[in-house]
Structure formats: C-alpha cells, structure tokens
Amino acid sequence: MLSSAIDDAIFDAGLHAEAMAELGPQLSAVLGTQGCWIQRVNPTHGEVMTAHGFDMSGERLYVERFYAIDPWLAKGMTLSPGKAHSLDHHIPVNSFLNGEFYTDYMRERADYVHCMGAHFHLEGQTYALSFQRALSVGPFDEAAEARFDSLLPSLRRAFLTTARLQQQADHISRLELAQDGAPLTILADRGFGLVWINHPIPVDAPVRTTEAGGQQRIDVGHGLGAAIRMATQGGAGQSSLLRVGRWAIEVDPVRDPPSRRPLALIRVRDTAAEAARRVRDAAIHYGLTAAEERLCASLLGGLSPQDHSDLAGTMISTTRSHLKSLMAKMGVTRQAEVVSVLASMRG
Incomplete structure (x- = not known):
C-alpha cells in the first residue's frame, strides 16, 4: 500500500x-x-x-x-x-x-x-x-x-x-476579451498568421493585416515581427512591450488550448482611451465635479498640480482645493494614492 x-x-x-x-x-x-x-x-x-x-x-x-x-x-x-x-x-x-x-x-x-x-x-x-x-x-x-x-x-x-x-x-478569458471595451486582442503563430481576433482592428490602430496564400497575416512593422518571434520561440518565450504614439502593444507567449503549440498573444491598447474611461468611471463612482474630473485626467497623464494649473489657466490654490476635495471623496490622503485609485479603475 x-x-x-x-x-x-x-x-x-x-x-x-x-x-x-x-x-x-x-x-x-x-x-x-x-x-x-x-x-x-x-x-x-x-x-x-x-x-x-x-x-x-x-x-x-x-x-x-x-x-x-x-x-x-x-x-x-x-x-x-x-x-x-x-x-x-x-x-x-x-x-x-x-x-x-x-x-x-x-x-x-x-x-x-x-x-x-x-x-x-x-x-x-x-x-x-x-x-x-x-x-x-x-x-x-x-x-x-x-x-x-x-x-x-x-x-x-x-x-x-x-x-x-x-x-x-x-x-x-475569451468571453472577457469579447466584451465591449476590451482591448484589441490577437493570437498569431510563429509565421505571423492570424489565428484569432476578438473584434475588428480600429482604423487608426498601429497593427494591420494582409492576406497571403488565403490566410490573414500580421504586418510586422513597429518591431512587431521580432516580438512575435520572441514569444513563439518555444520553451521560455519572451514578452515584449512596444509603444507607438498613444498605443501600447503587449506581446506575450501563450499556448493554443487544443494543440499547445506556441502562439503570440498581442494586446493593442489605446492608452489615451483607457485613461479617459478610468476617469469617467471614477467620476461616476465618487461623484466628482467637472473640475475634479479634469484634474484626474491630468494626474493620470503624469502631470503635476502646477502643470495642470498652467494648462488650465487657473490659480494653483484653486487646483489644490480641487485636489483636497478629490482626496476626501476617494478616502485617501496623498496625491500618489489618487493616481493609484484611478489606475485601478477598469479602463
């Protein structure tokens, strides 16, 4: 026994x-x-x-x-x-x-x-x-x-x-990726063939496809070809992060569920749109004023209160007052915590 x-x-x-x-x-x-x-x-x-x-x-x-x-x-x-x-x-x-x-x-x-x-x-x-x-x-x-x-x-x-x-x-995972607001997500094989996509590619996205030999293939510009090869090399595939303007392209190694063959999981994120959705969701959740909402957008974009004041043409004292009210509504005591709360919103 x-x-x-x-x-x-x-x-x-x-x-x-x-x-x-x-x-x-x-x-x-x-x-x-x-x-x-x-x-x-x-x-x-x-x-x-x-x-x-x-x-x-x-x-x-x-x-x-x-x-x-x-x-x-x-x-x-x-x-x-x-x-x-x-x-x-x-x-x-x-x-x-x-x-x-x-x-x-x-x-x-x-x-x-x-x-x-x-x-x-x-x-x-x-x-x-x-x-x-x-x-x-x-x-x-x-x-x-x-x-x-x-x-x-x-x-x-x-x-x-x-x-x-x-x-x-x-x-x-696939159900979540099919929801409205989910980032453009693509599965590609090591030959750059399109295996799966969750929704049509936005017109202004930095990722494009072409048809070759009856199959849709990923264009390999912006360093995407090298990133796909690194992700699908087998064994310990490597992840990559590419930035093209307001877009972030994340490439990670995955395995196809039925066959376990190596694939590249490509997420194409519009960082500006995601930030806008996070600010909007925070405004609804915490009952923010329009001024507080604009301040959130600036802080999430990496601006300081002084930068925000200069761009908005307002007094720094006014901005600090808005920041104090904002922190009270969110239940935090530091500016960095405001940014952390905003970043945690779904986006």
Whole structure:
C-alpha cells in the first residue's frame, strides 16, 4: 500500500501547476526510479510539454531532435492506455543502445535505459508518464508495474482536472476579451498568421493585416515581427512591450488550448482611451465635479498640480482645493494614492 502522502501530492498536482512540476521527483522516489517525465503530447504539432524531466535543461533538445524517434512515444502510445507497461517487454534494449536518441541524449544523463510508462487520452490531449532506470540498476519487474498501476486512477483524475481547469480559464478569458471595451486582442503563430481576433482592428490602430496564400497575416512593422518571434520561440518565450504614439502593444507567449503549440498573444491598447474611461468611471463612482474630473485626467497623464494649473489657466490654490476635495471623496490622503485609485479603475 502506497502512502497517503503521494495521493495528496497527486491531488494537489491536478489543481496547481507548481505542484505538477514537483510531482515527478515524488513519483520517482515512490517507484524507485532515477528519472521521470510527465508529458502532454500533441503529435500533430510535434510538441511535448514536460512538466518534469530528469534534466529540464535538455527539454528543448528533446523536442527539436528526438521527439519523432523516441522509442517510448513511437511504441508506448500503441499500448493499452491507462495501464502501466514495462517498455522492456515491448521495446528491445538494443533499440535504445544503438539509436541516436540513446547515444546523444540518454547516455549523457547517467545511462538511463530501462523505461516503464503509461498514457491517457483526455480532453483531446495525450498525457504520458515515463520512468527511467539506469542500465546498471536493472529492469522494472511486475511489482514495480503493480505499484505504478495503483497510482494511475489518481493520476488520471489529476490530469483530467488540469485539462478542464485550463479549458474553463481559456473560455473565461475569451468571453472577457469579447466584451465591449476590451482591448484589441490577437493570437498569431510563429509565421505571423492570424489565428484569432476578438473584434475588428480600429482604423487608426498601429497593427494591420494582409492576406497571403488565403490566410490573414500580421504586418510586422513597429518591431512587431521580432516580438512575435520572441514569444513563439518555444520553451521560455519572451514578452515584449512596444509603444507607438498613444498605443501600447503587449506581446506575450501563450499556448493554443487544443494543440499547445506556441502562439503570440498581442494586446493593442489605446492608452489615451483607457485613461479617459478610468476617469469617467471614477467620476461616476465618487461623484466628482467637472473640475475634479479634469484634474484626474491630468494626474493620470503624469502631470503635476502646477502643470495642470498652467494648462488650465487657473490659480494653483484653486487646483489644490480641487485636489483636497478629490482626496476626501476617494478616502485617501496623498496625491500618489489618487493616481493609484484611478489606475485601478477598469479602463
């Protein structure tokens, strides 16, 4: 009987990405192995997302060079899903020893060669687990398979929970992006192809699309091409912030929910319009006068009370009086807190 501690760890892994990343070493300790991979496999795009590997620094090498010839993926996925298998029974050890995958990848990582694994097909994804032992330790026996089998129902529930939570999060995000006032949001692939857009591009926005080969493509001006490449490079994609006049273009790495392929999430924000909406919402919420509303717009735009007075042609004492009234209505005591309150409005 396995301890309840590993059951608790598996349960936590279904709810928290951090716990999933820590699950591999815990499973390895319970099953007496030197290495563990927990993978989400999408054969269509040739991507493998590794929640934990025995050498995380080698993940990119594995994805780029050995995914197609990994004996576990090539043979293991043809076996019965949801059941532990010692791959030694199905894959000759020589297929490891004589292959490029073993020579270039596994031999560098302490001679791992014996493999035991299982996989599940859940919510359009395949989740694969594989455990490795060094050649000198010896193969997995029936007792090891039985221990692994006893964990599989809990692991299946954890993966299913993870998949459904991700689906719900993606659905909620897209609903929010479709609301009126949501910033222009675009999903683009690494070839600059338009995958999804939440509403038509404003005429004056600094992002444009063209049609090429029957597909809409993102124009790559203003540094957008380089930002998309950085976000979709795989592994640890990088975020970028571009500024074009009153527009801010945020580019972040994401994964397509069905396929997990790398995409760029592009948010095109009209910062002037957002600031105006924040001031308007604050005026309604706090019952501001027109003069106080104009002062809010200046403060949110980075102007000082003196700057505001000079531009408005009013006495600084009048502006300070408006600021004092404004702080009282917002329940704050400092000018910086006024700006913080304004910035927290929905926009």
